[in-house]
Amino acid sequence: xxxxxxxxxxxxxxxxxxxxxxxxSSGTEVVVKATTPGSTxxxxxxxxxxxxxxxxxxxxxxxxxxxxxxDFSSSFRLQVTLSQIAPGxxxxxxxxxxxxxxxxxxARILIAREIDxxxxxxxxxLAHERQHVSVGERNARDGALAMRRKLEELAAGxxxxxxxxxxxxxxRASAMVEKAVSEVSAxxxxxxxxxxxxxxxxxxxxxxxxxxx
Numbered sequence: 642x643x644x645x646x647x648x649x650x651x652x653x654x655x656x657x658x659x660x661x662x663x664x665x666s667s668g669t670e671v672v673v674k675a676t677t678p679g680s681t682x683x684x685x686x687x688x689x690x691x692x693x694x695x696x697x698x699x700x701x702x703x704x705x706x707x708x709x710x711x712d713f714s715s716s717f718r719l720q721v722t723l724s725q726i727a728p729g730x731x732x733x734x735x736x737x738x739x740x741x742x743x744x745x746x747x748a749r750i751l752i753a754r755e756i757d758x759x760x761x762x763x764x765x766x767l768a769h770e771r772q773h774v775s776v777g778e779r780n781a782r783d784g785a786l787a788m789r790r791k792l793e794e795l796a797a798g799x800x801x802x803x804x805x806x807x808x809x810x811x812x813r814a815s816a817m818v819e820k821a822v823s824e825v826s827a828x829x830x831x832x833x834x835x836x837x838x839x840x841x842x843x844x845x846x847x848x849x850x851x852x853x854x
Contacts, residue, residue, distance in 0.1 A: 662726040669797075670738070674741045674785060675785035676743030678747045680709075686751055687753060688705040688706075707751060707767070711744060711776075713743065714745040715740065715822050715823070715825075730805070731810040732803050732810060734801040748778075750767065761852070766849070773837050788821075792821055
């Protein structure tokens with residue numbers, strides 16, 4: 642056999658195929674803000690109106706004195722780099738994730754207008770309602786910290802993402818972030834509700850009533 646043919650077969654018969662292209666990875670900056678815009682006090686509404694805002698009276702014969710309204714919300718903004726690495730293969734690399742969690746606006750403290758603002762009862766009710774505000778603000782801060790941790794884990798473990806089109810790659814990345822933000826939000830909204838309910842027991846209302854004789 643021709644020795645040159647052997648040399649040709651030996652050179653090209655053992656070559657390895659090129660590895661398929663992969664999505665470029667990059668570091669992701671994660672910023673999460675807790676929103677705690679304070680509170681307002683409204684003493685213009687009668688007991689009947691405030692009572693209508695409660696889910697249910699805590700016990701029979703309950704006389705409405707005050708209520709705190711806490712509205713939670715969350716949002717996010719995702720900055721990605723989109724790149725095509727092969728026909729029908731698009732990558733989305735997360736460059737920056739910004740999110741916020743907390744109170745949508747100032748907590749609204751409502752105190753029945755039948756209560757004299759100069760009275761011991763008014764001061765006692767206001768102090769109690771401010772404790773509810775504190776619960777909301779604490780959960781906003783704790784939730785924002787938990788959200789940052791979850792988004793950092795997501796960025797490190799799930800990005801970059803790949804899809805068949807440019808739009809699909811972005812949509813997949815956005816859906817992942819939205820799911821993480823929503824899951825954390827639900828946990829801390831539920832926790833705030835649970836802690837506030839624990840403060841409003843029959844016994845706690847009776848203690849408040851007894852403070853002013």
